[in-house]
Amino acid sequence: MDKPHILLVEDEMHLARGICFNLELEDCRVSHVESGEAALQRLEYDRFALIILDIMLPGMDGFTLCRKVRESDARVPILMLTARSEEGDRITGLASGADDYLTKPFSLNEFLLRVRGMLRRSSWYTPEPVEEGYQFGENEVYLLSYRAKTAQGEIDLTDLEVRMLTLLFQREGEAVSRGELLERVWGYSTDTETRTLDNFIVRLRKYFEPDPANPVFFQTVRGVGYRFSRKKQ
Numbered sequence: 001m002d003k004p005h006i007l008l009v010e011d012e013m014h015l016a017r018g019i020c021f022n023l024e025l026e027d028c029r030v031s032h033v034e035s036g037e038a039a040l041q042r043l044e045y046d047r048f049a050l051i052i053l054d055i056m057l058p059g060m061d062g063f064t065l066c067r068k069v070r071e072s073d074a075r076v077p078i079l080m081l082t083a084r085s086e087e088g089d090r091i092t093g094l095a096s097g098a099d100d101y102l103t104k105p106f107s108l109n110e111f112l113l114r115v116r117g118m119l120r121r122s123s124w125y126t127p128e129p130v131e132e133g134y135q136f137g138e139n140e141v142y143l144l145s146y147r148a149k150t151a152q153g154e155i156d157l158t159d160l161e162v163r164m165l166t167l168l169f170q171r172e173g174e175a176v177s178r179g180e181l182l183e184r185v186w187g188y189s190t191d192t193e194t195r196t197l198d199n200f201i202v203r204l205r206k207y208f209e210p211d212p213a214n215p216v217f218f219q220t221v222r223g224v225g226y227r228f229s230r231k232k233q
Helices: 013-025 036-045 062-072 087-095 108-124 159-170 178-186 196-208
Strands: 005-009 029-033 050-054 078-082 100-103 134-136 139-142 147-150 153-156 175-177 218-221 225-228
Touching (some): 005 036, 013 108, 029 036, 036 062, 050 062, 078 108, 087 100, 147 196, 159 178, 159 225, 196 218
Parallel strands (some): 005 050, 050 078, 078 100
Antiparallel strands (some): 134 139, 139 147, 147 153, 175 225, 218 225
């Protein structure tokens, strides 16, 4: 089997060397660039199993780079690294199209856990043949073609968004636990503590809810997780 090819976008050389070294020990092939502009050039002719990018980059920042990547590839997993711990920055990262984030300084074990999970998902996941044109409210979701029509217009869906929606649609009306969502969508163990899931739900609500602050489709089940309920016409 070919080694998974990872693109690392990081301008701190000492950190980049450590990341490359440890990913190569994990039997990965790593291409390292130091700027968003260089990353976009690489992406013109190379395909990657995972992109790891820093927010604070010279020139184009990580948020902008992430949005540009998503314009051309809605599926490639993106892990964002940030020295910022504010919740707003993490939400901005996910809103830009990132699938997960880690706040610096992070432990090597946690970093490798996230990478393994994202690579494992990208290698084994194939969308289930769930109903094309899945309709709820003013939304129409095409899981197999990774796109959706919403009240705001047509959007491309990322790989993780499709996985999350597939699971919630299949379990319509049921409360799906946080642990199951983390395990089946992100590939993490069920006891992983992360706010990624909650911020991801925020992103789905912005896409599909008439009023994201008062969701009717993607509902929080306190103490359990989340439930999808299709509005009856």
